[in-house]
Amino acid sequence: MTRARADRYTFPWGEADSCPCSSGYTFRDCCRTAPGKLPYVKIPSLEPPGEITGHAHPKCYMARTRNCSTAKSREHYISEAILRRFDKLLVTGMPWQVKGEKETFPASALTATVLCERHNNALAPIDQFGLRTFNAIIEACDYALGSRHSGRVLHSLISGDGMELWLYKLLAGIHFGGIAAADGGLLRDTCSFPLDELVTSLTTGTLPDQAGFWIASNLGLVERGHISVGPLIDAAKNSNVGVQVRFGPIQFEATLVAPAITTSHLEKLAPMKRPRILDFVGPARDSRVILSWPGLAREVRRLEVKLEPQD
Ligand SMILES: [Zn+2]
Numbered sequence: 001m002t003r004a005r006a007d008r009y010t011f012p013w014g015e016a017d018s019c020p021c022s023s024g025y026t027f028r029d030c031c032r033t034a035p036g037k038l039p040y041v042k043i044p045s046l047e048p049p050g051e052i053t054g055h056a057h058p059k060c061y062m063a064r065t066r067n068c069s070t071a072k073s074r075e076h077y078i079s080e081a082i083l084r085r086f087d088k089l090l091v092t093g094m095p096w097q098v099k100g101e102k103e104t105f106p107a108s109a110l111t112a113t114v115l116c117e118r119h120n121n122a123l124a125p126i127d128q129f130g131l132r133t134f135n136a137i138i139e140a141c142d143y144a145l146g147s148r149h150s151g152r153v154l155h156s157l158i159s160g161d162g163m164e165l166w167l168y169k170l171l172a173g174i175h176f177g178g179i180a181a182a183d184g185g186l187l188r189d190t191c192s193f194p195l196d197e198l199v200t201s202l203t204t205g206t207l208p209d210q211a212g213f214w215i216a217s218n219l220g221l222v223e224r225g226h227i228s229v230g231p232l233i234d235a236a237k238n239s240n241v242g243v244q245v246r247f248g249p250i251q252f253e254a255t256l257v258a259p260a261i262t263t264s265h266l267e268k269l270a271p272m273k274r275p276r277i278l279d280f281v282g283p284a285r286d287s288r289v290i291l292s293w294p295g296l297a298r299e300v301r302r303l304e305v306k307l308e309p310q311d
């Protein structure tokens, strides 16, 4: 088989193989679910360890849990490991920007104190899910475009709900950290924010049903080495409800509430909500990225991304 079959979702990992989630366990003891079903990558606990501290750090967006440390942390709110994959960060859709305007920032622009040290540590596992998603998609594109000869299908496994949590964490970073603008406007001063939904998601690892993330792929390729990030603002409510991220042939949009504002925007892109299969179709061979979600799927949503060689 040299092409990924649209109607059959097999994967090449045997029971005794090491698990494709990189845990170091065997597939059988890790992400395998029921026979014939797609695997599931577990989300670790995101609660800070031990007793609740009773402290609310004024700079921490998780402060309402009253489980902060007094120490704060200043960090990149897109993990540095992800930023290292890109040299240019384009920021779009900020309130001070004209529609369609883009600004380029160095990666260092994305540092801010948005979490206390205790919450920063507790939420750190989410960064790995983001990094694995970026790595898997970049590798999948490179593989599918890498040869004009047919070959086996490259398979990888990433966590769909882990990536969704990463997008929410990014959204919180953009909102509460802000990105320095010429006129100094920060989202946290100009827009409201669905903090309840955010805190619930990042405490329990459980995702709001009506919200979620969408993937679209028909926007053309973003220049190599570039990643584009911007908020999704519900203009009617003046609320910063979501985030969009573009790189390679992919656009992610994640919202914390039902996406009233973003629907028109999304419709044009014909995106897919929480897909389980992303197939990257190259000139001669394919890559399949399996996104895992809690619960067994009745219906497997599959998004096909056609890649044109660029030469
Ligand atoms: Zn695993």
Ligand SMILES: [Zn+2]
Residues within 6 Å of the ligand: 057, 060, 061, 062, 063, 067, 068, 069, 115, 116, 117, 118, 119
């Ligand atoms: Zn905190």
